[in-house]
Amino acid sequence: xxxxxxxxxxxxxxxxxxxxxxxxxxxxxxxxxxxxxxxxxxxxxxxxxxxxxxxxxxxxxxxxxxxxxxxxxxxxxxxxxxxxxxxxxxxxxxxxxxxxxxxxxxxxxxxxxxxxxxxxxxxxxxxxxxxxxxxxxxxxxxxxxxxxxxxxxxxxxxxxxxxxxxxxxxxxxxxxxxxxxxxxxxxxxxxxxxxxxxxxxxxxx
Amino acid sequence: xxxxxxxxxxxxxxxxxxxxxxxxxxxxxxxxxxxxxxxxxxxxxxxxxxxxxxxxxxxxxxxxxxxxxxxxxxxxxxxxxxxxxxxxxxxxxxxxxxxxxxxxxxxxxxxxxxxxxxxxxxxxxxxxxxxxxxxxxxxxxxxxxxxxxxxxxxxxxxxxxxxxxxxxxxxxxxxxxxxxxxxxxxxxxxxxxxxxxxxxxxxxx
DNA sequence: ATTTAGTTTAACGGCTTTGTTAAACAACTT
DNA sequence: AAGTTGTTTAACAAAGCCGTTAAACTAAAT
Numbered sequence: 474x475x476x477x478x479x480x481x482x483x484x485x486x487x488x489x490x491x492x493x494x495x496x497x498x499x500x501x502x503x504x505x506x507x508x509x510x511x512x513x514x515x516x517x518x519x520x521x522x523x524x525x526x527x528x529x530x531x532x533x534x535x536x537x538x539x540x541x542x543x544x545x546x547x548x549x550x551x552x553x554x555x556x557x558x559x560x561x562x563x564x565x566x567x568x569x570x571x572x573x574x575x576x577x578x579x580x581x582x583x584x585x586x587x588x589x590x591x592x593x594x595x596x597x598x599x600x601x602x603x604x605x606x607x608x609x610x611x612x613x614x615x616x617x618x619x620x621x622x623x624x625x626x627x628x629x630x631x632x633x634x635x636x637x638x639x640x641x642x643x644x645x646x647x648x649x650x651x652x653x654x655x656x657x658x659x660x661x662x663x664x665x666x667x668x669x670x671x672x673x674x675x676x677x678x
Numbered sequence: 679x680x681x682x683x684x685x686x687x688x689x690x691x692x693x694x695x696x697x698x699x700x701x702x703x704x705x706x707x708x709x710x711x712x713x714x715x716x717x718x719x720x721x722x723x724x725x726x727x728x729x730x731x732x733x734x735x736x737x738x739x740x741x742x743x744x745x746x747x748x749x750x751x752x753x754x755x756x757x758x759x760x761x762x763x764x765x766x767x768x769x770x771x772x773x774x775x776x777x778x779x780x781x782x783x784x785x786x787x788x789x790x791x792x793x794x795x796x797x798x799x800x801x802x803x804x805x806x807x808x809x810x811x812x813x814x815x816x817x818x819x820x821x822x823x824x825x826x827x828x829x830x831x832x833x834x835x836x837x838x839x840x841x842x843x844x845x846x847x848x849x850x851x852x853x854x855x856x857x858x859x860x861x862x863x864x865x866x867x868x869x870x871x872x873x874x875x876x877x878x879x880x881x882x883x
Numbered sequence: 884a885t886t887t888a889g890t891t892t893a894a895c896g897g898c899t900t901t902g903t904t905a906a907a908c909a910a911c912t913t
Numbered sequence: 914a915a916g917t918t919g920t921t922t923a924a925c926a927a928a929g930c931c932g933t934t935a936a937a938c939t940a941a942a943t
Contacts, residue, residue, distance in 0.1 A: 511891090626872070
């Protein structure tokens with residue numbers, strides 16, 4: 474999987490683009506071949522089947538998501554310190570691949586049997602992760618709020634604006650993509666600030 | 679569209695279930711007929727084509743989303759007062775239809791030409807909405823933070839945990855659906871509280 | 884000069900999907 | 914008793930899709 478011919482890359486690029494946009498069932502092998510400017514036979518030559526090709530695309534997409542999530546859940550560093558860098562990384566990733574959140578979430582939601590397997594592959598043990606969170610000070614810091622709610626808030630603030638890009642872009646930013654991107658960059662500062670406020674606010678009560 | 683025969687309803691119910699889960703291209707008319715326990719011919723009898731049937735389902739899904747959003751953007755009431763009721767409504771709606779967010783977002787993102795039309799139908803004028811927000815005190819209340827960011831935060835906190843249900847459920851709540859639902863209900867209190875904190879915190883700086 | 888890897892073209896079989904039509908049936912209405 | 918409405922069954926044509934194969938071509942490597 475490390476070495477890729479030029480053609481293989483062209484295929485992946487086109488497959489990503491189309492699968493992200495139209496989904497697996499909504500994209501034909503011919504569509505992908507056309508977009509890549511090559512012959513349909515080559516798709517089977519390199520990836521054997523549509524399923525396998527889709528799988529490659531899906532795993533690559535997950536690969537951009539999971540490390541961040543896993544790192545957060547398993548990190549020993551204090552949650553508070555961890556946030557700014559995490560937010561920065563996540564948002565930068567999303568700015569370049571705004572379609573990934575929906576793509577991944579849609580696939581996970583329509584194909585639920587994937588989740589257990591993915592959890593394993595991620596090397597996440599939910600129970601341990603939760604314990605670590607509590608012990609490592611998340612619940613102290615948040616003054617009693619369920620640490621899962623804290624994580625949920627953080628992820629929501631980071632990811633949703635990208636999952637909902639078409640709506641946000643058109644309604645809130647009148648279709649001005651640059652303004653939208655600028656706003657997303659701004660959130661790299663806003664979100665850690667918010668999280669900090671929330672935590673200290675809660676603690677001081 | 680108001681009067682519906684029993685069969686028509688069965689069709690819609692099955693079509694919703696399957697379109698939500700597998701998407702338009704991933705669902706065949708036969709699938710829907712089978713799920714509804716009727717003959718495939720009847721689908722065409724009532725809805726003429728797959729496109730039309732999908733359209734009916736999509737519009738119904740939007741119909742549960744849009745009013746909340748539109749009301750918020752156009753309301754004259756102060757933003758602060760408005761939030762708790764809005765959050766309650768939105769979350770209750772989502773608890774009963776957790777698949778709608780992804781379904782709608784996925785469709786809007788794969789079919790972008792829809793957005794302008796939808797904005798019209800919603801009766802939203804983005805420019806006016808923004809002005810109203812600013813004049814009506816959102817920006818004052820938020821101490822200078824772009825009101826669009828405030829709205830984005832609110833929506834993110836409300837919607838994302840449902841869009842990401844499979845992940846959240848499995849990783850944070852170990853697959854325990856009741857615990858998940860309970861957590862979502864808890865958010866009806868948490869979110870307004872957070873928003874209030876954020877605003878007053880910001881104002882007092 | 885021959886081999887090799889990548890690529891194209893063309894074609895095929897098998898399968899699924901959509902939309903349509905015609906004929907028959909059931910049940911309820913008038 | 915005749916008619917209307919909803920429903921089923923069966924069948925069809927047209928189209929699309931997937932995976933495979935065989936044959937030919939290109940260009941670079943040996």
